[in-house]
Amino acid sequence: MSAIRPLHLAAEIGGPPRYDAASHVALARLAEGGALDFVTLNDSFARPGPDALAVLARVAPATTRIGLVPTVTTTHTEPFHVSSAVATLDWVSKGRAGWQTDVSTTEAEARLFGRRAAAPPAALWQEAGEVADVGARLWDSWEDDAEIRDVATGRFVDRDKLHYVDFEGSTFSVRGPAIVPRPPQGRPVTVIDGTSGPAREAAARHADVVLVRATSPEQAAALADELRRGAAAHGRDPDSLRVLVALTVDLGDAETTPEPGLESGPQLAGRGTYFRGGPVDLAELITQWHRGGAVDGFHLTPITPERDLERIVNGTVALLQHRSLFRTFYPGGTLREHLGLSRPANRHAPARTAGGTS
Amino acid sequence: MHLAAHFPGVNSTTVWTDPRSRSQIDFSSFEHLARTAERGRFDFFFLAEGLRLREHNGRIHDLDVVGRPESLTVLNALAAVTERLGLAATVNATFNEPYELARRLATLDHLSAGRAAWNVVTSSDAFTGENFRRGGYLDRADLPQVLGSARTGGTPYTRAAEFVATARELWDSWTPDGTSRPFTHTGQHFEISGEFTVPRSPQGHPVVIQAGDSGEGREFAASTADVIFTRHGTLEAGRAFYADVKARLAAYGRQPDDLKIMPGVTVVLGDTDAEAQENAAEIRRLQVSPQNAILALEQVWGRDLSSYDPDGPLPDIDPDLGSDLVQGRVRVADPLAVAAKWRALSEAKGLSIRRTVIESTARQSFIGSPETVAADLEKFVATDAADGFILVPHLTPGGLDDFVDRVVPLLQERGAFRSEYTGSTLRSHLGLAEPVWKG
Ligand SMILES: Cc1cc2nc3c(=O)[nH]c(=O)nc-3n(C[C@H](O)[C@H](O)[C@H](O)COP(=O)(O)O)c2cc1C
Numbered sequence: 001m002s003a004i005r006p007l008h009l010a011a012e013i014g015g016p017p018r019y020d021a022a023s024h025v026a027l028a029r030l031a032e033g034g035a036l037d038f039v040t041l042n043d044s045f046a047r048p049g050p051d052a053l054a055v056l057a058r059v060a061p062a063t064t065r066i067g068l069v070p071t072v073t074t075t076h077t078e079p080f081h082v083s084s085a086v087a088t089l090d091w092v093s094k095g096r097a098g099w100q101t102d103v104s105t106t107e108a109e110a111r112l113f114g115r116r117a118a119a120p121p122a123a124l125w126q127e128a129g130e131v132a133d134v135g136a137r138l139w140d141s142w143e144d145d146a147e148i149r150d151v152a153t154g155r156f157v158d159r160d161k162l163h164y165v166d167f168e169g170s171t172f173s174v175r176g177p178a179i180v181p182r183p184p185q186g187r188p189v190t191v192i193d194g195t196s197g198p199a200r201e202a203a204a205r206h207a208d209v210v211l212v213r214a215t216s217p218e219q220a221a222a223l224a225d226e227l228r229r230g231a232a233a234h235g236r237d238p239d240s241l242r243v244l245v246a247l248t249v250d251l252g253d254a255e256t257t258p259e260p261g262l263e264s265g266p267q268l269a270g271r272g273t274y275f276r277g278g279p280v281d282l283a284e285l286i287t288q289w290h291r292g293g294a295v296d297g298f299h300l301t302p303i304t305p306e307r308d309l310e311r312i313v314n315g316t317v318a319l320l321q322h323r324s325l326f327r328t329f330y331p332g333g334t335l336r337e338h339l340g341l342s343r344p345a346n347r348h349a350p351a352r353t354a355g356g357t358s
Numbered sequence: 359m360h361l362a363a364h365f366p367g368v369n370s371t372t373v374w375t376d377p378r379s380r381s382q383i384d385f386s387s388f389e390h391l392a393r394t395a396e397r398g399r400f401d402f403f404f405l406a407e408g409l410r411l412r413e414h415n416g417r418i419h420d421l422d423v424v425g426r427p428e429s430l431t432v433l434n435a436l437a438a439v440t441e442r443l444g445l446a447a448t449v450n451a452t453f454n455e456p457y458e459l460a461r462r463l464a465t466l467d468h469l470s471a472g473r474a475a476w477n478v479v480t481s482s483d484a485f486t487g488e489n490f491r492r493g494g495y496l497d498r499a500d501l502p503q504v505l506g507s508a509r510t511g512g513t514p515y516t517r518a519a520e521f522v523a524t525a526r527e528l529w530d531s532w533t534p535d536g537t538s539r540p541f542t543h544t545g546q547h548f549e550i551s552g553e554f555t556v557p558r559s560p561q562g563h564p565v566v567i568q569a570g571d572s573g574e575g576r577e578f579a580a581s582t583a584d585v586i587f588t589r590h591g592t593l594e595a596g597r598a599f600y601a602d603v604k605a606r607l608a609a610y611g612r613q614p615d616d617l618k619i620m621p622g623v624t625v626v627l628g629d630t631d632a633e634a635q636e637n638a639a640e641i642r643r644l645q646v647s648p649q650n651a652i653l654a655l656e657q658v659w660g661r662d663l664s665s666y667d668p669d670g671p672l673p674d675i676d677p678d679l680g681s682d683l684v685q686g687r688v689r690v691a692d693p694l695a696v697a698a699k700w701r702a703l704s705e706a707k708g709l710s711i712r713r714t715v716i717e718s719t720a721r722q723s724f725i726g727s728p729e730t731v732a733a734d735l736e737k738f739v740a741t742d743a744a745d746g747f748i749l750v751p752h753l754t755p756g757g758l759d760d761f762v763d764r765v766v767p768l769l770q771e772r773g774a775f776r777s778e779y780t781g782s783t784l785r786s787h788l789g790l791a792e793p794v795w796k797g
Contacts, residue, residue: 019557025438050555053431091384092432200560
């Protein structure tokens with residue numbers, strides 16, 4: 001990793017549960033004002049809060065450029081429904097959708113559904129990987145030009161460009177094809193938090209964006225290397241992986257206790273990495289870690305979204321932009337374009353041009 | 359009178375060959391129709407659902423519109439571009455789980471400030487089941503084998519009834535003043551417990567719509583639904599259905615006004631009644647293309663009839679009763695009777711296959727000048743054939759533009775339809791009471 005790649009920034013807009021649309025719209029617009037790549041909205045079936053994908057669908061028409069990445073649980077849900085909903089988020093946002101794939105490990109969540117007992121993380125991430133896999137297959141199950149509207153022959157679609165997926169997973173099977181045509185991005189962006197071992201496996205195999213936790217640039221670089229090697233081992237181009245350091249950010253004390261340089265920067269707290277300091281300190285940290293080529297960017301979780309996201313955008317991001325380290329506008333329209341990821345070719349299309357039938 | 363807008367799409371009435379026809383997927387199409395409906399002060403906007411692409415003769419059906427986005431996600435997005443319009447999603451009760459769906463519906467109700475509705479459908483065939491973990495074991499044909507086995511047996515409606523009841527228990531697990539209480543549900547189909555993560559939503563319970571026509575379906579609607587979506591779009595059939603369903607309500611301690619009956623209907627307008635009839639004939643011609651005529655015939659006959667000429671006579675062979683030629687759509691109830699009727703019609707009038715299909719499958723409900731249509735709609739409501747209508751346009755997304763511009767003002771002048779929204783929730787548009795909290 002020698003050449004320095006463009007910096008990518010994302011922010012979580014969750015926090016304490018809010019059920020109205022206005023607060024979510026305001027936060028997403030704030031992040032969009034800073035030209036951030038995407039916002040995430042955390043979710044699980046057990047914690048108070050509305051359905052994250054629904055919230056970001058509500059946010060979509062109220063924003064124009066920013067990527068929208070809800071957490072989507074793969075454990076007690078139907079893979080077919082999940083893939084349809086994520087594809088639809090991509091349609092209603094005109095190509096700005098992603099999904100953060102996650103699992104439900106607790107007995108309490110299992111009891112909400114009553115279909116099966118809780119399972120160990122390794123098994124659940126194996127299943128989550130299969131859900132990501134079948135999702136991609138369903139998004140490819142319509143070739144991009146399947147809808148032909150051929151008045152002469154009366155055919156709306158060319159059914160040779162619609163494909164059954166016939167997926168057999170360890171806990172489910174899906175016949176296909178999708179009911180939703182291939183979404184604008186081809187495949188919405190898959191984000192996985194690779195903090196735990198089993199999740200890192202799934203991330204190397206299926207994710208476009210991986211979140212990692214680290215307290216030093218060296219540690220972050222080592223994790224990124226491991227992920228890229230893993231991706232390569234699965235036959236993927238390691239450069240198609242974006243590795244973002246996840247930081248929980250508290251900018252609340254900035255005015256009262258300005259702390260110099262990086263002394264304020266990340267400490268390991270519980271599961272996550274915690275940053276406390278001023279917006280300028282955060283900009284310093286981002287600059288140094290990114291300049292060293294350790295990571296592609298950061299996923300920032302403000303501990304108090306209304307306050308901290310404002311400081312991130314108007315303080316940290318403004319400074320990074322001033323230093324020409326971060327873009328000041330969106331050159332493209334889709335989340336993949338923000339991330340510098342190409343639109344995936346449909347797995348069925350090459351076979352056809354090579355003369356195969358299907 | 360209540361009015362709803364059905365988004366055109368995967369059915370045999372949407373005319374995608376019309377040059378004015380636009381995308382059935384792009385958000386702009388949904389936005390156009392929803393804004394039109396809201397401009398017309400409609401009660402709600404309605405999305406149908408299908409969970410597997412339809413098949414014909416073992417191949418994906420390619421003559422009608424294919425493909426649609428997922429309903430609840432589209433409706434959440436539409437909540438951003440509308441203010442008062444109700445937002446109704448068709449969501450299957452067989453291939454979903456109560457906790458997740460109750461949460462998604464409560465979320466829509468919050469994000470739309472009280473405009474959510476759920477059309478509970480019960481399609482449960484093994485064909486659709488191949489896309490889901492639940493698989494096909496609720497296929498009607500297999501029901502006797504699974505009846506009695508814990509949490510798998512019962513008909514689609516026993517599961518649907520328990521599903522709706524469970525969802526309401528979850529919605530009631532938060533007190534109106536905002537405290538969450540743990541819930542436990544133990545029934546034939548579901549055994550679940552925990553805490554619901556979404557507080558009581560603006561409507562208390564999203565509006566529940568039922569679509570289905572069997573005795574069991576009507577009973578389910580009478581016991582539990584707020585709105586029933588029917589196909590009985592003629593005056594006589596509408597009155598009979600209306601009387602039947604409203605009479606079932608008393609047994610559940612409900613009043614006639616607690617359940618609104620809304621048939622799905624089509625409207626064809628013209629400057630004069632004669633012009634409207636011409637327009638209607640042209641639409642029928644476009645709906646029943648030569649290819650679609652053969653296909654309609656095959657659906658009744660259960661046979662591959664692709665070698666027949668659409669402009670020629672009906673086949674003289676009999677329908678194949680054991681056929682599975684058609685997958686993913688409602689079966690023809692009695693193929694022999696339908697075939698006999700079509701033959702009789704064709705012989706009596708000397709009609710070709712295509713003309714026979716055009717005449718036999720017509721379901722155009724209201725045809726005429728705006729004045730005629732407004733008067734007819736009012737008559738249906740005044741004579742207890744309906745409480746309102748779900749309008750099914752044949753064009754995406756401009757299919758209701760003329761209705762809203764030309765018929766709605768007449769209905770408003772007649773005092774038959776609201777000129778402004780008086781409330782902000784869908785319940786208030788429909789004149790439905792707040793559900794009583796059952797803590
Ligand atoms: C007017 C109407 C609309 C319907 N729309 C849908 C739909 O959008 N999706 C679906 O899966 N089933 C739909 N159904 C099917 C019903 O949910 C039900 O499965 C079917 O009518 C069989 O039930 P029944 O015997 O009570 O009529 C519809 C039925 C009716 C009558």
